[in-house]
Amino acid sequence: MRRYLTRKLITYVLAFFVGVSIDWGIPRLMPGDPIQGLVSRFNVGSSAAYAALYKQFAQSFGLNVPLWQQYLDFWKGVLTGNMGGSIYAPGATVTHLVFSAMPYTLALLVPAILLSYSLGNRLGAAAARRKFLDNSILPFGYLLQATPYPWLALVVPYLFGSVWHLFPTAYGYDPGLVPHFDWTFIASLLDHWFLPFLTVFIVSLGGWAIGMRNLVIYELENDSSRYLRALGASERVIRRYAYRNASLPQLSGLALQLGVVIGGNIVTEIAFNYPGLGNLIFHAISNQDYFLLQGIFIFIVLGVLIANFVIDLVFIAVDPRTRLSMQGATA
Amino acid sequence: MSVSVENLSVAYRSHRGDVTAVDNVSFSLADGEIMGLAGESGCGKSTLGNALVYLDYRMKASGGKVTVDGKDLPISDSNAMRSRRMTEVSLVPQYAMSALTPTRKIGRIIDDLLKSHRVKDRDKVMTELRRRLELIGLKEDVLGKYSFELSGGMRQRVTIIMSSLLNPSLLIADEVTSALDVSTQRAVGEMLIEFRDRGYIKSAIAITHDLSILAQIADSIAIMYAGRLAERAPTSVLVDSPLHPYTQALLASLPEVGVRHDQVTLSGIPGRPPSLANPPAGCRFRDRCPFAFAKCSETPPFEEIKPGHLVACWKASQEHAEMAGTGRGLPLKEQV
Amino acid sequence: MSESISEAPAPAVAATGLPAGPAGTAVHRGRNDILHYGLRNKKLLFGLSLELILVLLAIIGPYLAKNPPMEITPYPLQHPGSKYWLGTDLTGYDLYSQLTNGLRESYLVGALGAGCAALIGMALGFIAGWRGGWLDEVLQMITNIIVMIPSLVLLVVIGSYLTSRSVLFEGVFIGLTTWPWVARAVRAQTFSLRSREYVDLARLSGKRPTSIILKEIAPNMASYLFLVVILLFGSSMLIAASYDFLGVGPNNVASLGWTMNQANANAALTYHLWWWFIPPGAVLCLMVFALLIANVGLDEVFNPKLREQ
Numbered sequence A: 001m002r003r004y005l006t007r008k009l010i011t012y013v014l015a016f017f018v019g020v021s022i023d024w025g026i027p028r029l030m031p032g033d034p035i036q037g038l039v040s041r042f043n044v045g046s047s048a049a050y051a052a053l054y055k056q057f058a059q060s061f062g063l064n065v066p067l068w069q070q071y072l073d074f075w076k077g078v079l080t081g082n083m084g085g086s087i088y089a090p091g092a093t094v095t096h097l098v099f100s101a102m103p104y105t106l107a108l109l110v111p112a113i114l115l116s117y118s119l120g121n122r123l124g125a126a127a128a129r130r131k132f133l134d135n136s137i138l139p140f141g142y143l144l145q146a147t148p149y150p151w152l153a154l155v156v157p158y159l160f161g162s163v164w165h166l167f168p169t170a171y172g173y174d175p176g177l178v179p180h181f182d183w184t185f186i187a188s189l190l191d192h193w194f195l196p197f198l199t200v201f202i203v204s205l206g207g208w209a210i211g212m213r214n215l216v217i218y219e220l221e222n223d224s225s226r227y228l229r230a231l232g233a234s235e236r237v238i239r240r241y242a243y244r245n246a247s248l249p250q251l252s253g254l255a256l257q258l259g260v261v262i263g264g265n266i267v268t269e270i271a272f273n274y275p276g277l278g279n280l281i282f283h284a285i286s287n288q289d290y291f292l293l294q295g296i297f298i299f300i301v302l303g304v305l306i307a308n309f310v311i312d313l314v315f316i317a318v319d320p321r322t323r324l325s326m327q328g329a330t331a
Numbered sequence B: 001m002s003v004s005v006e007n008l009s010v011a012y013r014s015h016r017g018d019v020t021a022v023d024n025v026s027f028s029l030a031d032g033e034i035m036g037l038a039g040e041s042g043c044g045k046s047t048l049g050n051a052l053v054y055l056d057y058r059m060k061a062s063g064g065k066v067t068v069d070g071k072d073l074p075i076s077d078s079n080a081m082r083s084r085r086m087t088e089v090s091l092v093p094q095y096a097m098s099a100l101t102p103t104r105k106i107g108r109i110i111d112d113l114l115k116s117h118r119v120k121d122r123d124k125v126m127t128e129l130r131r132r133l134e135l136i137g138l139k140e141d142v143l144g145k146y147s148f149e150l151s152g153g154m155r156q157r158v159t160i161i162m163s164s165l166l167n168p169s170l171l172i173a174d175e176v177t178s179a180l181d182v183s184t185q186r187a188v189g190e191m192l193i194e195f196r197d198r199g200y201i202k203s204a205i206a207i208t209h210d211l212s213i214l215a216q217i218a219d220s221i222a223i224m225y226a227g228r229l230a231e232r233a234p235t236s237v238l239v240d241s242p243l244h245p246y247t248q249a250l251l252a253s254l255p256e257v258g259v260r261h262d263q264v265t266l267s268g269i270p271g272r273p274p275s276l277a278n279p280p281a282g283c284r285f286r287d288r289c290p291f292a293f294a295k296c297s298e299t300p301p302f303e304e305i306k307p308g309h310l311v312a313c314w315k316a317s318q319e320h321a322e323m324a325g326t327g328r329g330l331p332l333k334e335q336v
Numbered sequence C: 001m002s003e004s005i006s007e008a009p010a011p012a013v014a015a016t017g018l019p020a021g022p023a024g025t026a027v028h029r030g031r032n033d034i035l036h037y038g039l040r041n042k043k044l045l046f047g048l049s050l051e052l053i054l055v056l057l058a059i060i061g062p063y064l065a066k067n068p069p070m071e072i073t074p075y076p077l078q079h080p081g082s083k084y085w086l087g088t089d090l091t092g093y094d095l096y097s098q099l100t101n102g103l104r105e106s107y108l109v110g111a112l113g114a115g116c117a118a119l120i121g122m123a124l125g126f127i128a129g130w131r132g133g134w135l136d137e138v139l140q141m142i143t144n145i146i147v148m149i150p151s152l153v154l155l156v157v158i159g160s161y162l163t164s165r166s167v168l169f170e171g172v173f174i175g176l177t178t179w180p181w182v183a184r185a186v187r188a189q190t191f192s193l194r195s196r197e198y199v200d201l202a203r204l205s206g207k208r209p210t211s212i213i214l215k216e217i218a219p220n221m222a223s224y225l226f227l228v229v230i231l232l233f234g235s236s237m238l239i240a241a242s243y244d245f246l247g248v249g250p251n252n253v254a255s256l257g258w259t260m261n262q263a264n265a266n267a268a269l270t271y272h273l274w275w276w277f278i279p280p281g282a283v284l285c286l287m288v289f290a291l292l293i294a295n296v297g298l299d300e301v302f303n304p305k306l307r308e309q
Helices: A002-029 A034-040 A047-061 A067-080 A094-129 A131-146 A149-163 A183-220 A223-230 A235-272 A277-286 A290-318 B045-051 B078-082 B106-116 B122-135 B140-144 B152-164 B182-197 B211-217 B235-240 B245-252 B314-326 C031-040 C042-064 C095-131 C133-148 C151-161 C167-194 C197-204 C209-246 C256-265 C274-302
Strands: B003-012 B019-029 B034-038 B059-068 B089-092 B170-174 B203-208 B220-225 B228-234 B303-306 B309-311
Touching: A002 A067, A002 A290, A002 C133, A002 C151, A034 A047, A094 A131, A094 A183, A094 A235, A094 A277, A094 A290, A131 A183, A131 C274, A149 A183, A149 A235, A149 C209, A149 C256, A149 C274, A183 A235, A223 A235, A223 B089, A235 A277, A235 A290, A235 B106, A235 C133, A235 C151, A235 C209, A277 A290, A277 C151, A290 C133, A290 C151, B003 B045, B019 B045, B019 B059, B019 B228, B034 B045, B034 B182, B034 B211, B045 B059, B045 B170, B045 B203, B089 B152, B106 B122, B106 B140, B106 B152, B122 B140, B122 B152, B152 B170, B152 B182, B170 B182, B182 B203, B182 B211, B203 B211, B211 B235, B220 B235, B220 B245, B228 B235, B228 B245, B303 B314, C031 C042, C031 C274, C042 C095, C042 C274, C095 C133, C095 C167, C095 C209, C095 C256, C095 C274, C133 C167, C151 C167, C151 C209, C167 C209, C209 C256, C209 C274, C256 C274
Parallel strands: B034 B203, B034 B220, B089 B170, B170 B203
Antiparallel strands: B003 B019, B003 B059, B220 B228, B228 B309, B303 B309
């Protein structure tokens, strides 16, 4: 177990290192001059003013110091939580913006992942058991898996909002309300939360169901299941054991799917104009707010690493082999 | 008779037609008898043994019937078989090393099995289990371990204990010594005998390709070739005076400990067993048999040549008939 | 943990888990066998035919359009009708034309992405699996790291700095971010095949490593790799659609994701312009669906264990 954890931690540290470095490196590797792009938006007339503005921006970007120092300064910023100021919302720091948006994103992501994962697993296991269920769940699961996030993020609000008028289709809460903890506000929050949550949930569901179905089918045919059958164990016991065994690789898969779900989450938020990190990214893109973009990137990388770590801990609790370090998990 | 198998055939389904892996096999076991079932890979011995316990969905049994303790064993009806598995017939599988699920402790697996069979008084069985573990030298804490924490030899012994826990009338032990080192092989072999002596199992069929281990533990040996029984006799008889040419060749090809290559060259049996998808007519060993003659193009019946000694070979039956006829007991030259 | 189902599911095509891998024994299955089962497998036939129809649509469709996808027609906001089969959008673009062109773009990006990822992933995965040792450790570490970097956000960051992006760039980027999945799968298969008896046999009989790779391992992996590439293809198409929807796809290209992006940006939902955003996504969904079903069918054909009981 110790070896497993150490390996994982090293990977995470390295991944964070690579992530931050990439984040720092991108603007410097890209063709063109980002500062020029920024300054040109200000439509400065005189060349002296242009030069002064340019110098100002270069300074705030930290581009006027040697490269290695820029790198270290960047790291300093990351580690102290100071990612600079936003251009799109001048006056607000990147960190502040990210933390305001994060609860909304987490409110979407966490329930959607947990629910689609558990429900998907049960559906998949059920499909593996009965041929009849398999014939209906399987194509449905594949259909869900094939559904593009953007498409569902448009169809869902269209049906539930524009056509059936059941739920609102934009924003995190009623724009007419002032955020504070009373029942009306919370109700409005939930009202606006439901459709984006549904979108992310539905698309993710299919994948888990299919994956679990395949894993359970495999487990039902492996040696330990055959032995149990040869000894006359009841189908329920065999299924339970197969499910248990199949849950392990499925759990590893969860860690690997995080990047995908986050991507889908971002797409959904943008489609719904939901005030999470995804929407923040959108605004950052439209306003060429590089600081904000880079800051969001770091936070998302961090989030993914933490989530991976949590899953690793769960894995240890669930897999006796990793726990007793007879064989380290290969993930 | 404790176990009786009559005219049993088992075939695998394939889109090209059925492949008969076990062809019209009959034998019987007395109470307390350990029969060895030996033969080359692919001869059908494993299929035969496994079919008596669990018939895969890909296999189908046809022909005869199987009786255990006087009762009919419905091997083709998987649902009816379920209650009889582990209680009347039990299996120690060839894949014993991976037979125990890695995510459950051994004790828990056994407990779940007992619950599946609705065993009353599980505690009594568990006490008996602990006694048996001690008997064969495994510590009780094995029950609290996971399968991957045990060595190969321990796993093999645990599966034998598990499979025989409910005192089945027939235990099929499929290649139980193949994956083990020699000393563990001996321990496992002795374990089987001990269990039989104490009445934990009534009779057993030990499937293996290793004749030497059978010589140690089996009361009788049956040799299979290409899906059919070639010879069956009490162990000492088969080892000392085998009648079927195949058995003779098998025994001759066993190396002797201590003998060097420059003293005795090992003889093998040239050729290969016939394909079971399209088997040749008549005796299936014909192509590789040094004694084959014209009559061998007919299928020889598996018959009792001497008391307790059954063979499926024209040469053997002919010699026996001639000996019985002449009364002189001299070996005769084979006809070509 | 089984060796044949790797833990790594394809990105975007989620946790289908991988195809079951070469069957236990090294049966170089006759082509007749595969053909026989292949022609009878309903899933494979269904998936293939559906995909074929869509491919035909992608090839022939644009020729049947009256206008190029980015040409403004004088009739905006037309419902689907006899003149414009899928109607027109707010600006007046012919949506049928955009759809069929979008199909082409999707297939193109899909092929690029899958090709890139397959090449890199197979090469690295194979080396890691074959050599083992520290090389394997290093590659595994790299794989794990890349997997954890959220590629969408990365592309957004990169894309915001680039003023012109091409389909090639998008395809290659997808390839560069999804190869770890392939590498893992290939590595797992290589490991398991490497230790099979027939490889040891070949080694013992003195065959050279390349010969072993070509004659013993590759045929058994070929079917597996084929399935992997199919999954990759579908996943690349879906990923590209998300990128395009976000606006970091290729410029001036009418792709399916881009059309949906435009619909969203122009409040098509509020104005009930359903023909703007429903067809592109639906068609993409069908494209990937057909691939997935065909994949399942093909897996059954290659692996007897999975066939109908």
